[in-house]
Amino acid sequence: MKYPPALSRLSFSWYxxxxxxxxxxxxxxxxxxxxxxxxxxIVPQYLLYGVLAMSLALLWGVAGILSFGQAAFFALGAYAxxxxxxxTSSVDPFYLALLVSLLIGAVLAGVVGYxxxxxxxxxxxxxxVTLALSIMTEQITVSQSDITGGYNGMFIPRxxxxxxxxxxxxxxxxxxxxxxxxxVIGIYVLLRLVVASRFGKVLVGIRENEDRVLSLGxxxxxxxxxxxxxxxxxxGLAGALYGTHASFVSPSLAGVLFSTQVVVWVxxxxxxxxxxxxxxxxxxxxxxxxxxxxxPEYWQLVxxxxxVIVIMAFRGGVAGALIRLGSRPPMEPERG
Amino acid sequence: xxxxxxxxxLSKRFRGLVANDAIDFTLQEGEVRCVIGPNGxxxxxxISMVSGHLSPSSGRIVFRGRDVTHTxxxxxxxxxxxxxxxxxxxxxxxxxxxxLELASFxxxxxAAERERRIAEALELTRLVELRALPASAxxxxxxxxxxxxxxxxxxxxxLLLDEPTAGMTAEETRATGELIRxxxxxxxxxxxxxxxxxxxxxxxKAPVTVLHLGRVLxxxxxxxxxxxxxxxxxxxxxx
Amino acid sequence: MQTALSVLVDSMLITxxxxxxxxxxxxxxGLMGVIxxxxxxxxxxxxxxxxxxxxxxxxxxxxVLLAAAGVGLIGLLLEHFIIxxxxxxxxxxxxxxxxxxxxxxxxxxxxxxxxxxxxxxPLPGAAHxxxxxxxxxxxxxxxxxxxxxxxxxxxxxxxxLGIKIRALVQNAEVASLLGLNVARAxxxxxxxxxxxxGLAGALISPMLSVDPYIGNIFLxxxxxxVIVGGIGQVLGGTLVGSFLxxxxxxxxxxxxxxxxxxxxxxxxxxxxxxxxPAGVLRAQ
Numbered sequence: 024m025k026y027p028p029a030l031s032r033l034s035f036s037w038y039x040x041x042x043x044x045x046x047x048x049x050x051x052x053x054x055x056x057x058x059x060x061x062x063x064x065i066v067p068q069y070l071l072y073g074v075l076a077m078s079l080a081l082l083w084g085v086a087g088i089l090s091f092g093q094a095a096f097f098a099l100g101a102y103a104x105x106x107x108x109x110x111t112s113s114v115d116p117f118y119l120a121l122l123v124s125l126l127i128g129a130v131l132a133g134v135v136g137y138x139x140x141x142x143x144x145x146x147x148x149x150x151x152v153t154l155a156l157s158i159m160t161e162q163i164t165v166s167q168s169d170i171t172g173g174y175n176g177m178f179i180p181r182x183x184x185x186x187x188x189x190x191x192x193x194x195x196x197x198x199x200x201x202x203x204x205x206x207v208i209g210i211y212v213l214l215r216l217v218v219a220s221r222f223g224k225v226l227v228g229i230r231e232n233e234d235r236v237l238s239l240g241x242x243x244x245x246x247x248x249x250x251x252x253x254x255x256x257x258x259g260l261a262g263a264l265y266g267t268h269a270s271f272v273s274p275s276l277a278g279v280l281f282s283t284q285v286v287v288w289v290x291x292x293x294x295x296x297x298x299x300x301x302x303x304x305x306x307x308x309x310x311x312x313x314x315x316x317x318x319p320e321y322w323q324l325v326x327x328x329x330x331v332i333v334i335m336a337f338r339g340g341v342a343g344a345l346i347r348l349g350s351r352p353p354m355e356p357e358r359g
Numbered sequence: 360x361x362x363x364x365x366x367x368x369l370s371k372r373f374r375g376l377v378a379n380d381a382i383d384f385t386l387q388e389g390e391v392r393c394v395i396g397p398n399g400x401x402x403x404x405x406i407s408m409v410s411g412h413l414s415p416s417s418g419r420i421v422f423r424g425r426d427v428t429h430t431x432x433x434x435x436x437x438x439x440x441x442x443x444x445x446x447x448x449x450x451x452x453x454x455x456x457x458x459l460e461l462a463s464f465x466x467x468x469x470a471a472e473r474e475r476r477i478a479e480a481l482e483l484t485r486l487v488e489l490r491a492l493p494a495s496a497x498x499x500x501x502x503x504x505x506x507x508x509x510x511x512x513x514x515x516x517x518l519l520l521d522e523p524t525a526g527m528t529a530e531e532t533r534a535t536g537e538l539i540r541x542x543x544x545x546x547x548x549x550x551x552x553x554x555x556x557x558x559x560x561x562x563x564k565a566p567v568t569v570l571h572l573g574r575v576l577x578x579x580x581x582x583x584x585x586x587x588x589x590x591x592x593x594x595x596x597x598x
Numbered sequence: 599m600q601t602a603l604s605v606l607v608d609s610m611l612i613t614x615x616x617x618x619x620x621x622x623x624x625x626x627x628g629l630m631g632v633i634x635x636x637x638x639x640x641x642x643x644x645x646x647x648x649x650x651x652x653x654x655x656x657x658x659x660x661x662v663l664l665a666a667a668g669v670g671l672i673g674l675l676l677e678h679f680i681i682x683x684x685x686x687x688x689x690x691x692x693x694x695x696x697x698x699x700x701x702x703x704x705x706x707x708x709x710x711x712x713x714x715x716x717x718x719x720p721l722p723g724a725a726h727x728x729x730x731x732x733x734x735x736x737x738x739x740x741x742x743x744x745x746x747x748x749x750x751x752x753x754x755x756x757x758x759l760g761i762k763i764r765a766l767v768q769n770a771e772v773a774s775l776l777g778l779n780v781a782r783a784x785x786x787x788x789x790x791x792x793x794x795x796g797l798a799g800a801l802i803s804p805m806l807s808v809d810p811y812i813g814n815i816f817l818x819x820x821x822x823x824v825i826v827g828g829i830g831q832v833l834g835g836t837l838v839g840s841f842l843x844x845x846x847x848x849x850x851x852x853x854x855x856x857x858x859x860x861x862x863x864x865x866x867x868x869x870x871x872x873x874x875p876a877g878v879l880r881a882q
Contacts, residue, residue, distance in 0.1 A: 089689065089692075138872060139868075139871075139872060142872050142873070142875070143875075144871060144872060144875065146688060146689065147633050147688055147689075147692060148825070148871055148875070150692060151818065151821050151822075151825070151871075152868055152871065154818055155818050155822075155864045155867070155868065158818060158864070159861045159864055159865075162857045162860060162861055163857075163861060165857060166855055166857040166858060221464050224457070224460065224461055224464065225461065225464060227450075227453065227461075228450055228453075228461045231450040231451065231452055231453060232448060232449070232450050232451075234448065235444075235448045235449065235450065235509075236461070237432050237433055237436075238410065238412075238432055238433075238436055238441070238442050238444075238448075239433075239436055239441075239461070239462050239465040239509065239513050240433050240434075240436030240437040240465040240466060240513065241433055241464075241465060242431075242433045243433070279814060280811075283696060283700075286693070286696075287700070290693065320704075320707065320708050321704075321708070323700070323704045323707075324701060324704035324705065324708070326700070327697055327700030327701035327703075327704055328697075328701060330693075330697045330700060331680070331694060331697035331698075331701065334690055334693045334694055334697060335680070335683075335690075335694065
């Protein structure tokens with residue numbers, strides 16, 4: 024006898040997340056037709072922050088592993104973009120930098136992750152190590168000033184791409200916009216597929232009850248390592264694109280403050296929803312940018328207070344609260 | 360019948376305390392065995408060593424002819440040794456179905472085979488109609504069943520059940536007994552059960568091993584054990 | 599020979615500064631297992647309170663005591679209104695104490711500005727022994743640090759209150775059955791740890807330029823001191839951890855830059871965390 028897979032109680036949010044994501048990405052795709060200037064310049068940067076936030080949401084929201092070190096991968100990706108022209112004359116450095124940033128993130132996170140997870144280092148201790156990872160990355164980029172420019176940072180020329188005969192000048196805002204947006208959408212879709220896959224379901228199990236997953240025959244340390252490596256790769260890639268977009272990278276991009284900023288975005292947006300994390304980053308970064316001009320002293324204070332309130336009262340962040348508002352009362356058990 | 364599990368001189372010492380002292384134990388395929396004993400007899404320590412959650416101080420564990428004494432928890436689970444914890448260990452925020460589905464991923468199988476396993480587990484544990492509910496919404500007894508169902512969906516061959524009827528109503532306890540009999544008789548699963556409920560053990564009509572102070576006091580049919588003088592004195596505290 | 603001696607003395611002084619900075623965390627995190635990511639912010643607050651009080655003409659010693667009391671009071675408010683509701687949820691505690699750091703840093707910026715502040719060294723002298731120098735203020739701080747650690751050890755192992763607190767750390771349920779008011783004990787320990795952090799920030803302030811992020815330098819280091827020394831080993835653990843972290847940082851800085859030295863020390867601390875999670879003092 025066979026039953027249709029029963030819908031989980033949260034199923035409503037899955038369908039609504041698809042709808043909301045479609046609408047948002049459609050609006051973003053059409054935006055340059057209606058707006059120009061600063062908005063078109065800055066939105067891709069917020070979206071890349073959003074990708075960084077999704078890399079954390081995969082780790083924290085899905086697998087229950089909090090990292091204070093995502094900025095380290097992001098910064099390394101950006102430095103890869105800046106340094107790539109020195110490495111090659113035959114391959115287009117832009118593509119090389121994207122590849123290298125993915126690999127650096129994946130390998131560094133994979134090695135650190137396996138080293139720690141295989142010994143059962145978890146929770147708070149993992150947070151501390153990732154925090155140290157950020158600090159070390161920041162310090163190394165400061166100290167290796169011959170390569171990185173030290174405190175002063177490094178300028179990165181925007182790339183000129185060519186596909187076959189067509190060339191694309193990324194120094195203009197609109198081509199940059201339409202280069203970054205599809206990548207962001209692609210990463211979002213990819214991560215959604217990962218979460219819905221067997222692998223993603225095992226990660227959710229690890230978040231809920233790691234010992235049970237282990238006792239069912241899964242080597243959880245490998246799953247956690249893979250999740251961290253994927254998260255590092257995504258953060259690294261976002262960093263590389265950020266580097267070319269901002270045309271500048273400095274050690275503070277790896278620092279504790281930026282690293283924890285990511286945690287704040289994801290907590291406020293909603294850690295258990297990739298879209299929530301993405302929009303949390305875009306929303307908080309955009310508001311920060313806007314309000315810092317008006318009231319620089321009080322804006323960060325407000326962010327801190329909102330963060331504390333979210334942690335105390337709304338586990339799911341804004342996305343979680345909306346889902347709860349939108350979902351129906353608990354379903355009656357279905358008749359099978 | 361072939362031998363499924365054997366322990367030889369299995370011992371566990373915690374600092375000075377000897378929790379298990381040279382336990383020799385064998386279980387045949389398809390056999391149900393109750394392990395009883397007063398508090399502190401070493402029952403949970405014993406099955407924790409069989410499942411791999413504790414490593415023995417000395418002795419050997421052999422499963423299907425292979426020495427698994429130093430095999431990790433997930434590797435033993437892969438071989439078919441599955442553990443139900445004393446307090447139900449399920450995924451509270453996931454639906455009943457998602458709990459079983461996750462368990463079914465534990466070993467490679469086709470989607471159709473997994474579906475069949477999940478459906479069977481839902482059926483046997485009487486959770487078909489509750490499959491969309493989060494596990495946290497189930498009663499305590501239903502959560503115990505769900506955990507047993509997860510072991511089925513996980514394609515376990517040896518079930519280690521640590522007090523599966525704890526906190527159950529009389530009716531639930533009776534149904535649990537039926538479930539275990541069905542698993543052994545029609546699904547050819549082997550089961551080791553730790554229990555306190557004497558009525559439940561009698562109903563199960565399974566051989567009983569009595570542990571006392573970390574040692575095997577005796578093994579035999581329920582009636583023989585119930586009438587044994589040593590067992591009675593252990594339980595009544597007249598040593 | 600003299601170089602070796604002066605490195606040793608430098609290492610000892612650094613060790614005691616690190617131990618002092620970590621003491622509050624050793625109490626809150628090491629003893630109670632509460633993850634206080636606001637520890638750095640508490641050091642910063644202690645430093646600013648000292649700076650503020652001394653600029654208003656308060657004598658240095660009084661300013662230090664005021665700073666410790668002030669940060670203790672802030673710890674009391676934090677514990678009472680927020681942290682005590684989350685003792686059983688370590689992740690939330692971690693995030694909420696981080697939120698405390700964010701808020702407190704912004705309030706410091708609003709109240710005191712973002713400029714570097716300096717606190718005048720109250721004991722500018724130094725003792726000269728041949729070519730090496732023993733700065734007076736650092737030496738006094740080292741002695742205070744040692745006295746605080748020993749005093750805390752005596753309190754924990756020799757007094758009734760200390761024995762009760764240790765019982766609480768072992769098993770809260772049993773401690774409450776023995777008639778210990780668990781909620782009050784937790785509050786007391788949190789406030790003591792906060793005040794210790796405030797005191798440390800106050801005493802360290804004349805050695806560094808004070809800025810709103812000064813405590814961050816010590817946040818991760820303090821966690822590593824507590825972890826390397828061994829959770830719950832307040833007396834020996836804090837000293838051993840500080841010696842390993844501070845001493846090796848001084849040592850490696852001889853051969854490389856300060857920055858590289860700190861990176862190496864962090865890596866060593868991570869190795870300890872991986873291979874001896876109970877700390878170097880405890881058998882596995």
